[in-house]
Structure formats: structure tokens, C-alpha cells
Amino acid sequence: MREVPIGPTTLAPYLDALGRDRAEQLRTAADRTRKLLDGRTVWNVNSTGAGGGVAELLHSLVPLSRELGIDTRWLVIEGDTEFWDITKRLCTRLYGARGDDGALGPAESDHYRRVNAENAARLTEYVRPGDIVIVHESQPAGVIPAAKERGATVVWRSHVGADTPNQHTREGQRFVRPFVERADATVFLTARYVTDWAPSPRVIPPSIDPCAPKNMPLDAAGTLSLLSAAGIIAPGTAPGTGTGTGTGTGTGTGTGTGTGTGTGTGTGTAADATLPLTVPAPVGPPVTVRRPAVVLRQGPPPPASVPMVVQVSRWDRLKDMTGVLRAFVEADRPDAYLSLVGADVTGVCDDPEAALIFDSCRRAWEALPSRWRGRVQLVCLPMADLRENALLVNAIQQHASVVVQKSLAEGFGLTATEAMWKSRPLVASDVAGLREQVTDGEHGLLLPDPTDIGAAAEAIRRLLGDPGLAARLGTAARRRVDACFLPDRHLLDWARLFEDIVLTGEA
Structure with missing residues (x-):
């Protein structure tokens, strides 16, 4: 376990982004929360400091909370290859998908417990009795009992789930439940993900910065x-x-x-x-x-004047990058390009499948006819500098004519929210968090069946062929994010939860 260093930030730019009234409301709530916490530290614990939605959120919210006067810090657990294989499998099962053919039996549980116990042994170096510990996701859930024994108040923050529980979700929940049940409260992205055994559940959607x-x-x-x-x-x-x-x-x-x-x-x-x-x-x-992207394509870079369809996501089987590729080809718009964009596969330590999924996308691209290989590029962005990576994602989304998020399952599509903030027309799957973000026909086009390649192709074709519709959806999407998914709302939700914990001793 190690602490992630947090650099300073400033509130001044948020006055412009949020408006003075909203910024003042946030500052007032932070003052009240700081007094209630009375010297307590808020610790976030997750599995990686780079890559994925949780790290993305923490890189934004932790510095902003600190600037608002809340002593907020961030710990990352460490593990071996077997641990990351097990937790990747666990996360996939919690989404309701089988993933690989590996087991989540007694041997896997023992190894999971052992690695988390090794991490938890270092908690005493950081956490004091009375502190608040927010454990993000299933990978570090095994440290919850130790944090409780240390005298902390513990909240488990779940970022995944399934619209309809099945045998895979039940298997994942059986694995993680003994740890999560020890928490004082649980927080979910959407009400659909709340389990009947979760302690004191709350729903807090995430945000973008x-x-x-x-x-x-x-x-x-x-x-x-x-x-x-x-x-x-x-x-x-x-x-x-x-x-x-x-x-x-x-x-x-x-x-x-x-x-x-x-x-x-x-x-x-x-x-x-x-x-x-x-x-x-x-x-x-x-x-x-400083670093160029690593791009797989046939021929020179696409002309800047040609419409570009984009999906930005992790190289993950549930993001269905190959499905996006098939839908783009079926849309049959030879005047457009497709960019499938993800991180450098060596840059995210807690995702051992990334290289395998990228390789499957590469094989799908190689199988395309030559005329389509010249219209599709696979883009790996550098991860050595997270701000460099983020700026390139920003530019790609700004440039996109259509943004796709064709996830087979999704906790909350931060990349979709980012595109909506940039007024980009969106094609997204009608699943869980994405359904919470987008009203079909108002903020984007939703795919009732994320596996329906024909429907995805038609949505892409429709937005490329109707600039008026694309502009209308993009404008409404921007307003939606401004109203619901910026950090002031997110931090105010957490402030209310902290207030309940401190004043009542219950969540």
C-alpha cells in the first residue's frame, strides 16, 4: 500500500466553470463539513493511481476537496499478477459477464484475503481512529475489516453492477459480500446496482472536472x-x-x-x-x-477535414471495441474514419486483460478489407504523464463528429459524460449508468440492445447524415452535464453523507 501524492489546485477557475452562486454553495458546505469532521481525515483506497474511472475521479476530487479545507488523501493497494487476475475476474462477474473461465473459489478467496491483509497491515501507518475510509470497488474491499478494527468509519464505494442480476453477479457478490457487510455505509452509482444486503446504501453518481x-x-x-x-x-x-x-x-x-x-x-x-x-x-x-500516440492503421493519418467516429475507453471486453468496429463498417460511410482509442496497454497495472483485448481488436482490424483498414485506426495513448494523456483525450473528443460508447455493461460512462460536456452527439448503450446519463433522442441516441450491430450502425449513419440532429443532441448533452454531473453536485452529495455519519453515527 502506498499513498498517492496530491498536488495543489485552485478554486478560481471553478468560479468561472460553475458560476459564483454554485461555487459559493460548495464553499459553504465544505466549511460546515470541515467543522463536523473536526480533524478527521478522509482516506480513499483503490487499486491504481492511473487508468480507469476511479483514478480519474480521485485525481479530480481529492485535490479539490483539499483546497476546500477537507483533509482528504488517497491510498493505492499493491498486488501480484495472480491477485490482479482474480480481481479482474471478480469485477467482470459483478458486471454480470463471465469473462475468462477462471474460478472464484476457496483458493482464489484465500489469495485475495492474503494480499489484502498485506495491504491492510500498513493501514496503521496512515489511518487514525475516527477517520473516514472510502474503499473504492472490489479489489481493495478486503481491507474493510482491518479499517473497522482500526476504529475508522468505512464506506464502500461500488462502481460496477448489472441491470439484471444473474449467476455471474451472484457469484461475484458472494465473493465480496463478507468484506462489504462490515462497512458502515455503501455508495452505488445507480439505484439499479443496490443489493438487498448492502449496509446503509446511498446513490451518488460521479462527475467530471x-x-x-x-x-x-x-x-x-x-x-x-x-x-x-x-x-x-x-x-x-x-x-x-x-x-x-x-x-x-x-x-x-x-x-x-x-x-x-x-x-x-x-x-x-x-x-x-x-x-x-x-x-x-x-x-x-x-x-x-511530448509523446506521440502509438497508432495502428493502413496508410497516412486521416485528413482533418473528414468526419471522425470515436470511442474512447479501456481495452476491456465489456467496452466492445470490436463491436464498434463492426458497426462502423456496417454503417458504410466511406467518407468517415473510425478511431478506437485506449491507453497504452502497458500503462494500467490493475488490468491484465488490456493487452489481450487490444490484440483481439488488432486481429479484427487485420481481417477487414483493405478499403476499410484505411478507414479505421487503433490508437494507444501514452500513460507516462496522466495530464498529457488527458489532454490528448480531450482533443480527440473535441474533434469527433460522433462519439460512441457501445458498452455491454457500464457502471457510469465517464467518457460519455466527457463527450457530452464537449457538446458531442453520442451513441450509447441503454445500460445502467449510461441510461442515467442520457435520455434517448434528447441527449443522444441509446441502443436498446448493445449487441445489435445493425442498430449501432444505423445510429452512427443517422448522426453523420443529419448535422442538425447532431448539433441539437450535443447542445442538450452539454446542458445535462452542467446540471447534473459536475464536481459541486458530487461533493455536496458526499458532504451530506459525512454529515449523517458524524452527527448520527449512522449512514
């Missing part, structure tokens, strides 16, 4: 410069969106580098941008992109 490199404003010229320098598109002129600060030269609507005024959609020109490329950020130091 509008000031982080992944979601900060980028102008059209800066977006194109980043993508061309990273080798994802060819330099040139293309539709651009958004306002804010960016790099590059040329013309474009929006604020930031280049000429033009106002906000909205226009064109930007990517000059002969080369790496390294530095972009100022609302929070923290400027972000420097």
Missing part, C-alpha cells in the same frame, strides 16, 4: 495542432468546436489562439505542429505533450 486537462476548453486550432502533432490526424483544415485556451496558429471561431470572435462551430487550421507542444491549463502548470 471541467477544469482538468481532459475537459478544459480547447479552441479548434489548438485541437488540430495537438492531434496532428501526436500523429492522430494529418495537418489541415477541419470543422472545430469549443472555446477556450489552446495552441496552434491560424483562424477559428472561439476564444484562444488564432483570429475570430464569439463561440460555437467553425474551422481551425493545424499548422506544422511538432512535439513537444505545450498548452496552458486552468488548474496546475501547463500541459506538455
Whole structure:
């Protein structure tokens, strides 16, 4: 177990992103929570400091909580290859899918307990009696009993589940239940995931950080410069969106580098941008992109002027990247490109299947006719610098004509929320968290059956062929995120839970 170092942040940019009234409400709630906690520390425990939605959330919320005066910290557990294989299997089963053919029997349970006990042995170096410990997901759930014995109040935060429980979810729940039942409270992403045995359950949806490199404003010229320098598109002129600060030269609507005024959609020109490329950020130091993406494709990068369909996600069987590829081909739009975008498969320690899933996507791409191999690229983004990675994701989503999240199961689609914040038209599966985020026909197009390739193809074809519909959905999606999925709402939900814990001793 190790502590993740947390850098400073500042509240000033959030005044602009949230508005002064919302920011003041958040500051008032934080003052009240700080007094209630009376010196207690809030510890977050998860399985990795990089990659995946949990780490993404913590990199945003922990610094912001600290800046608001709440002593909030972050611990990451450590494990061996067998432990990560077991916990990947466990997570997949909790989603309601079988995953690999491995067991979750007594031997796996013993190894899981042993590794978590080794991590829990170090809790006394960090956690004091009375502290609050938030254990994220199933991987570190085994430390809950030790945290309780230490005298902490423990909350288990679940990020996965299944719309309809089946034999796989029940198997996963049997594995993790003895640990979770020791918690004082549990928090779920959606009411559909709440189990009948969960202690004092709450529902708290996650959020995105509008000031982080992944979601900060980028102008059209800066977006194109980043993508061309990273080798994802060819330099040139293309539709651009958004306002804010960016790099590059040329013309474009929006604020930031280049000429033009106002906000909205226009064109930007990517000059002969080369790496390294530095972009100022609302929070923290400027972000420097030093490393190109690793891209599998046939021929040169796609022209910047051609519409691009994008899915950004982990290389995970439940994200169904190969299904997106098949749907794009069936959509039969030879005037568009598809980018399947994920992390460098060596950069996420708690996901041993990533390399296998990427390899299956590679084989599916190799099996395509030549004319389609030139229209599909597999993009692996560098993970050595998380802010560099985030900025490239931002630019890819900003540039996308259509964003897809065709998950077979999904806790809460942060990449979908990020795309919605950037006013991108979305095609998403009608499952769990995505269903909570998107109203079909209002904020995006939902696929009733995520395995229906034909329906996914039709949705992609429809959005590419109807710019008016795409723009209307994107505008409504942005409003939806602003109202429901920004960090002030998220932190206020946690503040209410902490208040219940401290004032009543119960969740």
C-alpha cells in the first residue's frame, strides 16, 4: 500500500466553470463539513493511481476537496499478477459477464484475503481512529475489516453492477459480500446496482472536472495542432468546436489562439505542429505533450477535414471495441474514419486483460478489407504523464463528429459524460449508468440492445447524415452535464453523507 501524492489546485477557475452562486454553495458546505469532521481525515483506497474511472475521479476530487479545507488523501493497494487476475475476474462477474473461465473459489478467496491483509497491515501507518475510509470497488474491499478494527468509519464505494442480476453477479457478490457487510455505509452509482444486503446504501453518481486537462476548453486550432502533432490526424483544415485556451496558429471561431470572435462551430487550421507542444491549463502548470500516440492503421493519418467516429475507453471486453468496429463498417460511410482509442496497454497495472483485448481488436482490424483498414485506426495513448494523456483525450473528443460508447455493461460512462460536456452527439448503450446519463433522442441516441450491430450502425449513419440532429443532441448533452454531473453536485452529495455519519453515527 502506498499513498498517492496530491498536488495543489485552485478554486478560481471553478468560479468561472460553475458560476459564483454554485461555487459559493460548495464553499459553504465544505466549511460546515470541515467543522463536523473536526480533524478527521478522509482516506480513499483503490487499486491504481492511473487508468480507469476511479483514478480519474480521485485525481479530480481529492485535490479539490483539499483546497476546500477537507483533509482528504488517497491510498493505492499493491498486488501480484495472480491477485490482479482474480480481481479482474471478480469485477467482470459483478458486471454480470463471465469473462475468462477462471474460478472464484476457496483458493482464489484465500489469495485475495492474503494480499489484502498485506495491504491492510500498513493501514496503521496512515489511518487514525475516527477517520473516514472510502474503499473504492472490489479489489481493495478486503481491507474493510482491518479499517473497522482500526476504529475508522468505512464506506464502500461500488462502481460496477448489472441491470439484471444473474449467476455471474451472484457469484461475484458472494465473493465480496463478507468484506462489504462490515462497512458502515455503501455508495452505488445507480439505484439499479443496490443489493438487498448492502449496509446503509446511498446513490451518488460521479462527475467530471471541467477544469482538468481532459475537459478544459480547447479552441479548434489548438485541437488540430495537438492531434496532428501526436500523429492522430494529418495537418489541415477541419470543422472545430469549443472555446477556450489552446495552441496552434491560424483562424477559428472561439476564444484562444488564432483570429475570430464569439463561440460555437467553425474551422481551425493545424499548422506544422511538432512535439513537444505545450498548452496552458486552468488548474496546475501547463500541459506538455511530448509523446506521440502509438497508432495502428493502413496508410497516412486521416485528413482533418473528414468526419471522425470515436470511442474512447479501456481495452476491456465489456467496452466492445470490436463491436464498434463492426458497426462502423456496417454503417458504410466511406467518407468517415473510425478511431478506437485506449491507453497504452502497458500503462494500467490493475488490468491484465488490456493487452489481450487490444490484440483481439488488432486481429479484427487485420481481417477487414483493405478499403476499410484505411478507414479505421487503433490508437494507444501514452500513460507516462496522466495530464498529457488527458489532454490528448480531450482533443480527440473535441474533434469527433460522433462519439460512441457501445458498452455491454457500464457502471457510469465517464467518457460519455466527457463527450457530452464537449457538446458531442453520442451513441450509447441503454445500460445502467449510461441510461442515467442520457435520455434517448434528447441527449443522444441509446441502443436498446448493445449487441445489435445493425442498430449501432444505423445510429452512427443517422448522426453523420443529419448535422442538425447532431448539433441539437450535443447542445442538450452539454446542458445535462452542467446540471447534473459536475464536481459541486458530487461533493455536496458526499458532504451530506459525512454529515449523517458524524452527527448520527449512522449512514
